[in-house]
Amino acid sequence: MTAIVVFWSCLALVVYAYAGYPVMVALLARARGRTPAPQDVAPPVSVLVAACNEEARIAARVRDILAQDYPGDCIEVIVASDGSTDGTVHAAQLDDPRVRVLDLQPNGGKAVALNAAAAAARHGVLVFADARQRFAPGALRALVAPMADPRVGGVSGELVIGEGAGNPGLYWKMETRLRSDEARLGWLHGASGAIHAVRRALYVPMPPGTVLDDMWTPLQTLRAGQYTWMARDAVAIDSASATLGEEFRRKLRTLAGNWQLIARLPWLLHPARNPVFLAWVSHKLLRLLVPWALLLALLASALAPPLPYRLLFALQLAAYALAALAWMKPALARQVPLLPAAGTFLMLNSAALLSLPASLAGNSQRLWKKH
Structure with a gap:
């Protein structure tokens, strides 16, 4: 039962971060959004x-x-x-x-x-x-x-x-x-x-x-x-980026920078002090946690009762294999609808997974330097 709860909780986190939150924001923006009235100004x-x-x-x-x-x-x-x-x-x-x-x-x-x-x-x-x-x-x-x-x-x-x-x-x-x-x-x-x-x-x-x-x-x-x-x-x-490796390093730098901001601006974690706490948690913090949730979901489906979780475990492995193929062979992936997006998803979450140790290494100067 614990493995089942972990699996569905992790899946819910991933779905909310990448689909639920964007849909919620789109609906709120349509209902309550405001747009400044730009003027043809040219301040110094x-x-x-x-x-x-x-x-x-x-x-x-x-x-x-x-x-x-x-x-x-x-x-x-x-x-x-x-x-x-x-x-x-x-x-x-x-x-x-x-x-x-x-x-x-x-x-x-x-x-x-x-x-x-x-x-x-x-x-x-x-x-x-x-x-x-x-x-x-x-x-x-x-x-x-x-x-x-x-x-x-x-x-x-x-x-x-x-x-x-x-x-x-x-x-x-x-x-x-x-x-x-x-x-x-x-x-x-x-x-x-x-x-x-x-x-x-x-x-x-x-x-x-x-x-x-x-x-x-x-x-x-x-x-x-x-x-x-x-x-x-x-x-x-x-x-x-000229290569996927270059794009991966760029995303790793950005995601490690998010961990750095949490350390430098601890008020980001305080609901009363962060004026956009919900948006920041949903858009930034959860994106850092998604790869850990994906790993936990994979492990939980392997440990859960045989059916249907063994099938879900196999489907996850197959999806990651296809995403890895798309990441490594982008020209081939472009021939299949949505496969490039799967490769990008795997690349982003691989960078997110490594962003915490990269940030803890403390060499922020190296993160900004060109490679």
Whole structure:
């Protein structure tokens, strides 16, 4: 009987985390959601880019930002070179008074670089961008437009991922829809690191080594009594990971960063102190617990009475085998409907399983470095 209870309890947790919660949020957003009334505003913005050894692409990235349809006297770009050992500093120094470059030595990590850039910013809205992506036309205006609503303290754009071995496909579409619905309820507690903004007065410097700057800032915005909106027409474009191994490392870094945030922001676990406790537990914490629930469900079905649990045990093994095939052979998996999604599910939960030991290892600096 105990094994049966464990099996169904674990299955319920998995179904709630990946289906029940998103459906609940979608229904609530439809019934009670609110949308800020964006205006065609262009407040002065400081665009912050943390870069480490980005000589090859930093100049093009800065030009891409400056090419946005935005008043020239209302934009500055601050490149924080985080201990670069190549020509990043020189390459970023365009002949444009709107561009400033901080040569930070030694390498202190992305959090330190962003803190330094935010401290040097002159304008009241901070926009965060990465070196590897580019902004779609009109992205900057679309990003700051919701800030015409005084309740909006921050805005996340949308990251659009191209084709490649590490394209998360269906998962990313579902995740983007969930974030959009959370934003309509005032529950959004994460942003796209490639394109998001916050009012400078709400920016809280991050401790050195913080991995998830794109969660730290929205969470601090919520604690200050304002919320983060998701502007889906503010688009940053990225290429998919070149290999599945690269995508796995990226997800491992992100998921380990969630454990790190729990250690650094213990109020996340307190229902009375976390203003989005239900959303954070359902969206973030349970995703970290799902792989453990899956393992327990597999073990419980092996120990439960023979029928029907032996059959369920065999079905789970078969499903994992197919997912592993899809993970290892993505080109083959694309020939079978839903099989790529199964491979992505296995990859994500494998990363989640390893995220706790990766976080406990304590080497957060290594998590941010390029591989």
